[in-house]
Amino acid sequence: xxxxxxxxxxxxxxxxxxxxxxxxxxxxxxxxxxxxxxxxxxxxxxxxxxxxxxxxxxxxxxxxxxxxxxxxxxxxxxxxxxxxxxxxxxxxxxxxxxxxxxxxxxxxxxxxxxxx
Amino acid sequence: xxxxxxxxxxxxxxxxxxxxxxxxxxxxxxxxxxxxxxxxxxxxxxxxxxxxxxxxxxxxxxxxxxxxxxxxxxxxxxxxxxxxxxxxxxxxxxxxxxxxxxxxxxxxxx
Numbered sequence: 227x228x229x230x231x232x233x234x235x236x237x238x239x240x241x242x243x244x245x246x247x248x249x250x251x252x253x254x255x256x257x258x259x260x261x262x263x264x265x266x267x268x269x270x271x272x273x274x275x276x277x278x279x280x281x282x283x284x285x286x287x288x289x290x291x292x293x294x295x296x297x298x299x300x301x302x303x304x305x306x307x308x309x310x311x312x313x314x315x316x317x318x319x320x321x322x323x324x325x326x327x328x329x330x331x332x333x334x335x336x337x338x339x340x341x342x
Numbered sequence: 343x344x345x346x347x348x349x350x351x352x353x354x355x356x357x358x359x360x361x362x363x364x365x366x367x368x369x370x371x372x373x374x375x376x377x378x379x380x381x382x383x384x385x386x387x388x389x390x391x392x393x394x395x396x397x398x399x400x401x402x403x404x405x406x407x408x409x410x411x412x413x414x415x416x417x418x419x420x421x422x423x424x425x426x427x428x429x430x431x432x433x434x435x436x437x438x439x440x441x442x443x444x445x446x447x448x449x450x451x452x
Binding site for chain 2: 230259261266267268269270271274282284316318331332333334335336338
């Protein structure tokens with residue numbers, strides 16, 4: 227089975243620009259979550275998509291938006307980039323959005339975004 | 343709110359045992375995970391606890407006490423490749439997000 231694939235691996239953008247990050251979920255997984263990980267910190271939840279709709283959101287402004295496609299892949303879009311948006315962006319897929327069991331989140335290797 | 347505390351850094355010797363502690367205060371609780379993350383790589387799943395007690399998996403064990411809001415990850419027979427960050431992660435009872443601690447960077451020395 228394939229894992230979670232993210233692209234691009236590295237990206238440099240200028241403050242004020244817009245960026246789109248992409249994620250292909252693991253085979254059989256229909257839920258995708260996005261996390262922002264600043265250097266030396268733990269990941270912070272941005273939002274989750276299930277059945278092509280946003281299904282939970284963390285404390286991030288509206289300029290962070292996303293999409294999920296019928297094949298369960300997903301995009302994270304960030305508008306009006308700020309210097310503090312520089313971070314590793316992680317995508318995680320899972321088979322169902324919520325369960326009491328360990329249904330397993332699989333993480334991609336992330337996209338390293340640098341805003342200058 | 344959600345708050346997860348774990349030490350920032352730990353150092354241990356190859357072949358030894360190390361325990362990484364985690365305390366949490368969350369608005370709900372529906373399981374606790376430990377993930378390993380090497381620099382520049384994806385977090386990888388190590389363990390999951392939802393009931394009190396010890397879960398053992400090879401060289402790694404994880405303990406949970408829900409009444410104390412406490413967990414630990416125990417690593418035995420440390421190897422150099424165990425040098426990584428270890429993330430304590432709670433899934434709250436409500437909502438679908440995972441809440442991560444800041445991570446403990448473990449350095450294993452010869």
